[in-house]
Amino acid sequence: MSFLDILKMAGGNFLRRKARTLLTVAGVVIGTMAVVIMLSIGQGMEKGYIEQLQSWGSLTQIEVYPNYSGNEDEQTYLNEETVTTLEALDHVEVALPTTRQYGGLIMGRKINDLGINGIDITKLDYYDLELENGEPVTAEMFAENGYLIPYTSVFQFYNPKQGWSDENDPYIYDEETGERTLKELPFDITNPDEARVKMAFDMSYYWGGEGNKPKGYDVRCAGVMSSKAQGNFSYSLVMDMKTLDEMYKKYQKDNKIDTKESDKNKNKYDSLYVVVDDMNNVTDVQAEINSLGYQTWASAELLEDVQEQMGMIQAVLGGIGAVAFLVAAIGISNTMVMSTYERTREIGIMKVLGCKLSNIMTLFLTEAAIIGFAGGVFGIALSLGLSKIMNMLSDSGALAMFSMGEGIPISIIPIWLIVGGIVFSTLVGVISGFYPALRATKLSALDAIKNE
Amino acid sequence: MNAKDDIIIDVKNLRKVYTIGTERVIALAGIDMKIRRGEICCLFGPSGSGKSTLLNMLAGLEKPTTGEIAIGGARIDKMNETQLADFRRNHFGFVFQSYNLLPALTALENVEMPMIFRGVDKNIRKKQAVKMLQYVGLKDRIKHKPTQMSGGQQQRVGIARAFVAHPPVIFADEPTGNLDTHTTYEVMDMMSAMVKKRGSTMIIVTHDNEIAAYGDHIIKIRDGKILEESWPKQQIAAAE
Structure with a gap:
């Protein structure tokens, strides 16, 4: 049948x-x-x-820290060599270094205290940068001291003598429901005619500290980052790390800061992220990086x-x-x-x-x-x-x-x-x-x- | 070839004992018989004589208590369920008193059934089944379900089903028991003509004298034993 x-x-x-x-x-x-x-x-x-x-951070990323064990022999650093070593590992797509300085922007009498991140613009695509107007982020934007600013930071220029005001709050609150909505940008920061902005590294003068008014360096705002951005770049400026380095060296020279003293710090980068090809390989790669003498953290740890x-x-x-x-x-x-x-x-x-x-x-x-x-x-x-x-x-x-x-x-x-x-x-x-x-x-x- | 040597069914000392509770009922008390190829053999006797039990055992539907049954040389008393099913499928055709057609299927599908079980190609089996239904005079009833047909028509479907796959042996258990006299003769004529035409062997169980008259070989059974065996047509032929 x-x-x-x-x-x-x-x-x-x-x-x-x-x-x-x-x-x-x-x-x-x-x-x-x-x-x-x-x-x-x-x-x-x-x-x-x-x-x-x-x-809380991409599940395929591992944050790498140097090992501060105190023992000179075991001390590891984040530098070009580290990037090369990590990028040679299996399943690692790229290692993303970031340098960081603290300073701010000066616009007339107003100042804006901000962290400044320097990124490797040859790996621009991996940094996950988005502009509020939806345009793509290109390497050209970082030329001529170009920088990107977070959406909410545009609101935070204030007169140090007067302190913060409601203008500095990027949100409007509904008193009944308590819901908050984002305000429209107060001015076009990318237009130099509308906003003449300079960058400085030591803002302590404005906070009532000692010393002279800091020297402002010429910078150019190339764009406003997305208000929906999360993570590292949602509250700091972003620049090409080379530009940032040059500007900072100039600042050190102008203020006669002993550069040799600061060279002791062999960490060229302040943070380093490794991008792994697949979520499932994160644990393996993490273990390998640990065995090289670095400390790591990945949000994928929580995933398991x-x-x-x-x-x-x-x-x-x-x-x-x-x-x-x-x-x-x-x-x-x-x-x-x-x-x-x-x-x-x-x-x-x-x-x-x-x-x-x-x-x-x-x-x-x-x-x-x-x-x-x-x-x-x-x-x-x-x-x-x-x-x-x-x-x-x-x-x-x-x-x-x-x-x-x-x-x-x-x-x-x-x-x-x-x-x-x-x-x-x-x-x-x-x-x-x-x-x-x-x-x-x-x-x-x-x-x-x-x-x- | 010597006709006596061409034995298709050979039964030796066949006994069947049922145990009902503590009671032992002897249904067949030692049957010895031989049926020749091409014969119409009537198992003739009153109800309770054991003739149906004998037929069931010849057809491999019931296991004998002791004794041998050889059909075409094959010892069916030694076969298991699966082998018996295979043997029935390939060698036997069945006609029942109550027709036993599948109620969900049409006349055509019922006739196709034995060939479906044999795995015959769809087109071939359909053609054969139509031809068979035409032969039994039901060409215009092909798509009818059993419930839409008279008893005589149903039994003709049953006959078509029994013969369609050209089995060498046909078993018929009181095939006309539910039919009127006129239809009885029609059905019996049809079956015996088909058996003779094909040279197949048919075993009919009956208690009816008129049916027994169709037999070449009549075995009278009473109380589980063979009472008398006769070959009336040979005697007639011999007398003439």
């Missing part, structure tokens, strides 16, 4: 008992939905946590804990859904056992006519598998719909308390869950059909045709 014939026969048997077949399939639909929706909520939670982690916790939550959620599936499986078994009772005579006739036992077995397993498959397909379709509704409710605020954050859906159904759901329900169908199928093959052919 070919499988096509078995399939045709199985299909015919369903059409004879439409109501019962539909009810059994409905049970599987509910079971599938229970499992899929529960797991999709788990997926949503996991995604929420991962996004939260990412907001989160993933472990999420695995447990998913197992619990899936387990709850599985109860509904178990009930559905019993439903399939029940339907198929009933079917063998009703079709005792038919099975008997088939056996007398010499139908192979394996064919009868396959026939019943196929019928059970069809119930499972159909239930799986409809269950997935309805789950996709329900998932969409849940996410819409979450966006509109009705289910916001379950949401992991703005714009993060409550329920996520990935492709593997769709395919897995259908395969699983079909498999459950086959397993549920096993006992009834075995029962059918064991029916006595003679008894079956004897009873009138």
